[in-house]
Amino acid sequence: MAESNRYRKLLKKENLRSTNHRQSILEALEGFGEPVSAERLYLALKDKGISISLSTVYRALDVLVEKNIISKTDFTDNNRSLYEIRQEGHKHHLVCIRCRKIIPVTGCPFHDYASRLEEQFDFSITGHRLELFGYCRDCSVDENSRSDGQA
Amino acid sequence: MAESNRYRKLLKKENLRSTNHRQSILEALEGFGEPVSAERLYLALKDKGISISLSTVYRALDVLVEKNIISKTDFTDNNRSLYEIRQEGHKHHLVCIRCRKIIPVTGCPFHDYASRLEEQFDFSITGHRLELFGYCRDCSVDENSRSDGQA
DNA sequence: TCCTTAATGGGATTGATTCGCATTTGCATG
DNA sequence: CATGCAAATGCGAATCAATCCCATTAAGGA
CATH class of the missing domain: 1.10.10.10 (Winged helix-like DNA-binding domain superfamily/Winged helix DNA-binding domain)
Incomplete structure (x- = not known):
């Protein structure tokens, strides 16, 4: 309520x-x-x-x-x-390319990088998106066995 | 040839x-x-x-x-x-949200950030994607006039 | 040159998302 | 509390990028 x-x-x-x-x-x-x-x-x-x-x-x-x-x-x-x-403050994600799990990650180290680019390209950055791909704990363990988790 | x-x-x-x-x-x-x-x-x-x-x-x-x-x-x-x-070495992009121009950007400062996340989440990162959105030089100039560039 | 197999054409199909329009609902006002 | 109107909704049709199917063609090794 x-x-x-x-x-x-x-x-x-x-x-x-x-x-x-x-x-x-x-x-x-x-x-x-x-x-x-x-x-x-x-x-x-x-x-x-x-x-x-x-x-x-x-x-x-x-x-x-x-x-x-x-x-x-x-x-x-x-x-x-x-x-x-x-959420408060933006987030990025770890995306498992095997089981498709998505792990949200808070924090972002890119603001200074962004401002450097703004100067370099005379570009006014209003937002960005970052995703990281790879294998999560579960999937990197048995990365060899193949026939299961594929959605 | x-x-x-x-x-x-x-x-x-x-x-x-x-x-x-x-x-x-x-x-x-x-x-x-x-x-x-x-x-x-x-x-x-x-x-x-x-x-x-x-x-x-x-x-x-x-x-x-x-x-x-x-x-x-x-x-x-x-x-x-x-x-x-x-290209050699991966790239990111500046994407103009107005005229849709895409400016390739070489170089990437994120490898240390990535390895920090790998430890923290026990996640094996194999790749990432970053895009930055905003206004390019031309579009940020007259950001007020509206009725043109929209694809 | 011949043969096997991968690549291709093109039309049909899929699947997520959007649209159109008739109906319903939120909510401001009397 | 009743009324009106714009905004929201339902549901089926439409859209549109991408994929699939299968008969035909081309690549390239023998």
């Missing part, structure tokens, strides 16, 4: 109508705590017994991204977009 | 048949010197009077990526993949 009130305020502040669906979406995203696809979010909502359309999920995600309440990332590969609640 | 011979060797080395199409694709990619979509590449080849199918373009790009001869990047936004000849 206190939760849903927080979402309500958040939406209000951005001049968005505080609909049940938008609140559910925010709540679910916060629950996940990791980037999820629109479809996974949709299914999770269904599981909770919430009746919602996939279009609505996409549209809600769009406005939330636009208002900077959540962030959207497109990793290479299966080209599906993933969404997550925007 | 010398050029096409170079491509031939390159393909041979990777155990790929050195077809005319693959050579044309490499040549065209080198000509562009910037990341291009499969479709743009396809149209460029057509313009040169080369008869080729879009499927073939996609397939050739796939193998070339697999062999590490070219690289594929998916910037957010219109989620189209872009391809470019892989």
